[in-house]
Amino acid sequence: MPELLLALDAGTTGARAMLVDPAGTVLGVDKRPIASYFPAPGRVEQDAAQVWNICRAVLDGALVAAGRSITDVAAIGVTTQRASIVLWDRASGEPVAPMLVWSDLRGMEQFKALRAAGFTSWPQVPSAKLPAAIALSGRDPADLQWGTLDSWLIYKLSGAHVTDASAAWLTGYYDYAAGSGWDAALLAHQRLPATMFPAQVESWGPIAESDPAVLGAAVPITALVADQAAAMVAHGALARGDWKATYGTSGVLMTGTGEVPETIHKTMPAEALAFAGGKPRFCVEGMVITTGSLIEWLCGGLGLFASPAAMEAAAALVSDAGKVVVRPSLAGMGAPHGKFEARGLIAGLSFADGPGQVARAALQGIAFRFREIADVIAGALPVPEALPVAGGLSASDTLMQLQADALQRPVRRHAVREASAYGAALAAGMGAGLFGEDHLKRLARYDAEFVPKVRRDEADAAFARWRDAVAV
Template identity: 35%
Template sequence: MSILAIDAGTTGVTALVVDAEGAIVARGYQEFAQHFPRPGWVEHVPEEIWQATLEACRVALRGIDRTDLVGIGITNQRETVVLWDRETLGSPRRAIVWQDRRTASLCTEMAAHEERVRELTGLRLDPYFSATKLAWIAEHEPHTWALVASGRYAVGTVDSYLIARMTRGTWHVTDASNACRTLLFDLELGAWSEELCDLFGVPTDALPELVPNWGTAMVTEPRAFLDLRLPIAGMAGDQQAALFGQACFEVGEAKCTYGTGSFILVNTGATPERSDAGLLSTAAWRSPDGELSYALEGSIFVTGAAVQWLRDGLQIVGSAAESEAIAATVTSSDGVVFVPALTGLGAPHWDPDARGTILGLTRGTTRAHLVRATLEAIAFEVRDVMATLPMPPGPLKVDGGAAANDLLCQLQADQLGVPVSRPRFVETTGLGAAFLAGLGAGVWSSFDEIRDTWALAATFEPDPAVRAQADADYARWSRAVERAKAWA
C-alpha cells in the first residue's frame, strides 16, 4: 500500500509517493510563476497551481503501480486566498498570496479590533492572514465580490481549490489547520465565527465546509485527475503537516521548517496556549472524532526566499544548493548583516513596514560574505522565535529544503545552543500529508506506528568554543533588525 502526497507550496508543487514503511519511493516537482504587480504585492495564477499539481503528480507516478495507491494526502501554502467559479472552476482573479502586504493600511484602520480578533483566533491583525485579503477584494473589486455574495464564486485556501479541481467541483472543504489561519475561525470552538465574518464582511456561505484532517469521504474524479479514483484521505496546512511528519505528537515537541519562509511549531496538546511574545496560537489537527490539538507557532516570512532572491534577483548564486559551498569559502560574514525583511517582518517583531536591509558592507565584501550573511540571517531569525517560547528550547527537529544545508544546521545549533536533528527525509511537509492520509486509508493505525517510521539522519551539536562569538553576532543582528523596522 502507498499514498500519493501533494505538497502545494509557495513556489512550486511537490508530489511524493510514500510506502507503508514511511519511505519516499518517488517524487515529482513543478515550479509555477510568482507575480509581483506592485511593491509588496504577491500573486499566483490558480490555473498555474493546478497545472503544476498535475505535472508533479505525473512525474511522481511514472513507473509506479497505481493499483498500490490507496489514498491521497494534500498539504498547502496557507493564508493564500483563491476565488473560483463553482460551475466552471475557473478563477476570476489571481490568488493573493500569504506574503502579500497590500492590506497593511487596512490592518492599521482596524486596530481597535485587534484584541478581540486575537482573543477569538489566537492570531494578530496582520496582512499575512486571509480575511484582510478578502476584505480588500470586496472593496476594490465589487463586481467580483458580488458574485461571491450571490454564491456563484467560492472562496477558499489552496487546499480547497485543489480539492474542488480534483473532484470536479463536488467538494468545497478545508480543515482546521487552514481555517484557523484566516482570521475567521474561532480557535476554541473549532468553527467559523459569525462575529468575525461580519467584521471582515465575508459571507459564511462562501466558505468551505470544515472536515477532519484524516478519514474523510472525498474521492477524486478520474476525468479531472489523471484517471485516478482515490480517496482524499488526509489534509493539513503545510506547517501543521510538517509537525505531523516530524512525529511531534507529544506536548513540547518542536520542529522548524526551512522553506520559502521558516516556521517553528511547538505541540501544546488539547489546550490552545496563548503568547504575549509574538507567537501565534494555532490549530494543529483535528481527529475524526472531533478532538482538536493545538500548537504555538512562530512565522518567519522570508528565509529560503532570501536565497532564491540571491539566485534570481542578484544572480550571485547559480542555485540554492550552491549557497553552502560559496558561504563556506569564508569563515565569517566579516561583519555583514542581512535582514531579509523583503515582505516585512513576521514573528516575533510583526512589522509589515520593515524592509530588507544589508549593513556592514566594506570594499572587502565579496559575494561569499553576503551569501554567508544570508544563511546566518536564517539562523538568527529562528533564534528570535525560539527565545520567545514559554518553555526552554530542547532539541530542534528541522526539515524543508534548506535543512539539507549542513552549514546552516551547524549555524543554527550554535545560535540556539541545543542540538539540531535532521531526519532521513527532509520533505516532512509532504510526508505529514502522507501520514494523515495513511491514517485515513488504513496504512497506519496509530501515531505510534507513524513514529516508528521516523529515522534520524544527522545531529548537529552546538560548539561551546564559538558560543561567545555566536552571542556577539546575534547582538549585532538584533541592532540591524531595529534599523530595518518601519522603513516603508
C-alpha cells in the same frame, strides 16, 4: 489491494507530489515551480488555474517516477501553504480573480479596520484581503465560492468544498470563541454569505474521494492539513513541547501546545495544529518570512551567485563573516518583532570582504532569526534539547552548523527534506487506518546531526553583536 500513499504538497514557489509506502519509504517524487506575479509593491498573485495544472502534473509525475499507477494508491493527502485566497464561480468552477498569495499585503488597511472593530486579524490573512479579491472579480458574492489553496485543490480533485482547522484558523474568519465553524459576526460585518465558505472537516480521516474523471480512479482523500502542520506529522511532533523548524521559502519554528490553545507571545498566538479523531491539537509558531527567498534573491535578484549551490560553496570557503551582517527581512520581520514594514539589511561591508562573507552572513542572519524565536519558545514550553529540521534550505550543511552554534543545541536533519509532503502522506495513512499516531516517531528518519562547535559565551556574543547591528 492498493496500499501506497500519494501526497500533494503545493507551496508558495513550487508544487510536489510524493508516493510513499506504509513503511515510510519514498518511492517517487515529482516537483515543478509555481510562478508568482507582482503587479505592484506589496502585492503577490498567482494564477489558480495554472497552479491546479501544475499540481495535476506532479501527481502523474510521482506515479511515473515510481513506476506505479493510480490504482496502486490507497489514500491521498493534500497539504498547502496557508492563508492564500482562491475565488471561483459556483456554477462553472472556474477562478474569477487572481489568487492572492499569503504574503500579499494589500489588506493592511482592512486589517487595521477589523482590529479597530474588535475582530481577530493579521495583515496577511484572508479576512484582510477577501473583500479585495471579490472586488477584483466584479462578481456578486452569492455566485462565488472561496477557499485557501487546500480548498481549491480538493475541489478540483473531488468537487468537495472543504478545509480543515489548521488552514481555517489562519483565515481570520474562524470562530475562535466556539472552537469551530466560521465567525458569523465577521461575515455579517463584511456582508459575505455563508455559502461562500467551505465546510470544516477533520485533518485526517474520511474527507472526500477523487473524481475518476480527474485522476483515473476513485481514491479516498484522507488527509487535508496545512503545510507546517504536515511537517509536524513528518517529525511525529504532535505532543505538547514537540517542535520542529522548516527552512523553505519562509522559515517556521513550530511547537505543539497540547489540547488547549495557548499564546506565548504577542507575535505567537495560539493556532490549530490539527483536529482529528475528535481531538484538537494546538501549536504556536514563529515565522522568518524571508528564508529560502533570501537565497533566491541574492542569486537571481542581485546576481551575486550563480546558484544556491554556488552560494553555499562560497559560504563554506570562509571561516567567518567578518563584520558583515545580514537581516533577512525583505518582506518584513515576523516573530518576535511583528514589524511588517521592516526591510532587508546588508551592513558592515569593507574592501576586505567578498562573496564568501556576504554568503555566510546571510546564512548566519537566518540562523540568528531562528534563535530569536527559539529563545521565546524555549522560555515558555518544555521543548526537547535537539531541534528537528527539514525543508529545502536544510540541505545547507553550513546553515545547519551555524544554526546549531547559534542555538547551542543539536540540530537533527530529516532524511526527507520535503517534510510537508512526507507528513501529508503519513497523515493520509493515519486517515485511512493503515497505521496510528504511535507509529510516527518510528517513521521519522534523520540523516545528520549537527552539534555546536563554539562555546556558549562565543555564540551569545556573536548573537548580541548581530542584534545590535540589525536592530529595528
